[in-house]
Amino acid sequence: MKQIKHLFTKYIPTIAFFGCILLIWELVIRTGLISFHLLPKPSEMTLALINNWDVIFPHIIQTLTETIIGLILAIIFGFITAILLDMSPWVKKVVYPLIITSQTIPMIALAPLLLLWFGFGLTPKIIIVILSCFFPITIATIGGFAQIDKDFTKLLQSMNASYWQTLWFVKLPGSLPQFFSGLKIAATYSVTGAIVGEYVGGYQGLGIYMQEVAHSHVISLVFAAITVTILLSLLLFFLVMTIERIVIPWNKVE
Numbered sequence: 001m002k003q004i005k006h007l008f009t010k011y012i013p014t015i016a017f018f019g020c021i022l023l024i025w026e027l028v029i030r031t032g033l034i035s036f037h038l039l040p041k042p043s044e045m046t047l048a049l050i051n052n053w054d055v056i057f058p059h060i061i062q063t064l065t066e067t068i069i070g071l072i073l074a075i076i077f078g079f080i081t082a083i084l085l086d087m088s089p090w091v092k093k094v095v096y097p098l099i100i101t102s103q104t105i106p107m108i109a110l111a112p113l114l115l116l117w118f119g120f121g122l123t124p125k126i127i128i129v130i131l132s133c134f135f136p137i138t139i140a141t142i143g144g145f146a147q148i149d150k151d152f153t154k155l156l157q158s159m160n161a162s163y164w165q166t167l168w169f170v171k172l173p174g175s176l177p178q179f180f181s182g183l184k185i186a187a188t189y190s191v192t193g194a195i196v197g198e199y200v201g202g203y204q205g206l207g208i209y210m211q212e213v214a215h216s217h218v219i220s221l222v223f224a225a226i227t228v229t230i231l232l233s234l235l236l237f238f239l240v241m242t243i244e245r246i247v248i249p250w251n252k253v254e
Contacts, residue, residue, distance in 0.1 A: 006142045040220040049224040058226060062204040066122060066194040067232070070129025074186060075142075077130065078137030079179075086171070087163060096142075103135050107193065111200040125197035125205070132193030133186035141181025146176025177251045180244040187236040191229055 198207025
């Protein structure tokens with residue numbers, strides 16, 4: 001309860017500022033400065049979300065499933081890759097540039113190929129989430145390993161410690177702050193990655209729902225789905241932040 005109260009107190013200015021934006025938005029639409037056909041009122045979006053919750057909820061579950069599975073696999077692959085690169089400087093020289101290059105490929109261009117190869121099920125969406133989240137997790141973890149004080153590793157080596165013992169007792173604990181920094185970035189990317197995959201093709205999900213209501217010109221529902229997407233990203237971000245506070249309480253993140 002204390003942590004929740006602390007977070008609420010910490011973000012009161014942000015909440016108040018966001019509330020002012022919504023209020024101005026509402027007033028601008030009500031006074032007719034911007035047509036409601038172009039931009040719905042926040043109150044209209046809220047009512048649309050409530051009235052269509054039974055339709056939107058299955059799409060949320062689908063997108064959230066793709067996101068969570070993809071994010072977990074990205075964490076696993078990212079950690080394994082970071083350890084392999086840390087173990088061998090030669091492997092790092094070969095693979096590290098390939099990891100950087102992989103980020104130059106637009107996901108929206110890769111998604112149709114994944115659909116052709118793996119069909120319209122969960123697999124292509126999960127792969128896109130993995131590709132979206134893998135980079136920040138891997139790079140942050142590698143950076144964390146590189147920042148470890150060399151004196152600690154030399155001390156363990158002088159006691160004939162193996163690489164795995166050095167990894168477990170020194171490198172992993174020391175790299176956790178950087179790892180969580182990358183994971184927080186990845187968490188905000190993950191929902192967007194899933195929706196990109198759904199936009200290209202699928203049967204269910206927020207990306208599919210956005211397309212359906214956009215084609216029907218129900219703009220309030222489009223914005224309602226976008227709002228849900230933002231809330232899911234924020235939820236995952238604060239979940240990672242909470243886990244970080246539990247796992248590394250000595251690392252005070254403001």
